[in-house]
Amino acid sequence: xxxxxxxxxxxxxxxxTAVLLDTRGHDITVVESDDDRCDEMADEYVATIINGDAxxxxxxxxxxxxxxxxxxxxxxxxxxxxxxxxxxxxMNPEIRTVARIADRDQEGYGQxxxxxxxxxxxxxxxxxxxxxxxxxxxxxxxxxxxxIMEIKVEEGAPAAEKALREIRFPAGTLxxxxxxxxxxxxxxxxxxxxxxYVIAVEPDVADEVMNLLRG
Numbered sequence: 001x002x003x004x005x006x007x008x009x010x011x012x013x014x015x016x017t018a019v020l021l022d023t024r025g026h027d028i029t030v031v032e033s034d035d036d037r038c039d040e041m042a043d044e045y046v047a048t049i050i051n052g053d054a055x056x057x058x059x060x061x062x063x064x065x066x067x068x069x070x071x072x073x074x075x076x077x078x079x080x081x082x083x084x085x086x087x088x089x090x091m092n093p094e095i096r097t098v099a100r101i102a103d104r105d106q107e108g109y110g111q112x113x114x115x116x117x118x119x120x121x122x123x124x125x126x127x128x129x130x131x132x133x134x135x136x137x138x139x140x141x142x143x144x145x146x147x148i149m150e151i152k153v154e155e156g157a158p159a160a161e162k163a164l165r166e167i168r169f170p171a172g173t174l175x176x177x178x179x180x181x182x183x184x185x186x187x188x189x190x191x192x193x194x195x196x197y198v199i200a201v202e203p204d205v206a207d208e209v210m211n212l213l214r215g
Contacts, residue, residue: 010032
């Protein structure tokens with residue numbers, strides 16, 4: 001389904017988001033207040049560019065907030081992102097709102113918008129994966145605490161070569177995928193050494209799960 005999306009803020013995060021959404025076939029409008037940045041983005045031809053302050057109601061109308069499906073406040077100013085989203089909701093109660101936050105302490109913003117995003121957290125996750133190597137990778141934070149991880153089972157680990165129904169994982173663990181993400185895991189799924197499995201895990205049991213899979 002093609003979505004009409006407004007992105008407030010054409011900085012690094014806003015523009016890269018626009019590029020990605022454009023490749024997925026959505027119609028993107030970027031609102032940016034910096035003249036030079038608008039000129040740079042216009043040369044890329046990935047979105048409709050509006051030069052102005054997205055917190056200005058007239059600019060939001062120009063961006064067609066009434067006819068849009070989603071607005072994402074992705075400037076570097078979380079307070080401004082929140083204000084833009086709340087203003088857009090006043091103008092179009094049906095619009096979905098996404099606000100960029102600057103740190104995890106601002107997740108309380110979520111009570112005022114549909115979603116919050118923390119790009120620096122995602123970047124740190126990618127960096128940590130690369131630093132640690134490829135045997136354990138954090139794929140996503142589902143909530144502020146629950147992690148989705150891809151873990152390679154080590155030869156000789158306590159859970160290696162056992163079916164899931166035979167393994168006593170601690171509460172707070174859910175094995176999601178079969179070998180290398182080919183299928184959803186089932187009770188008869190056997191954890192083969194050298195294969196990777198996607199697992200949801202709560203932080204307080206992460207070490208125990210790691211010991212079962214990595215030894």
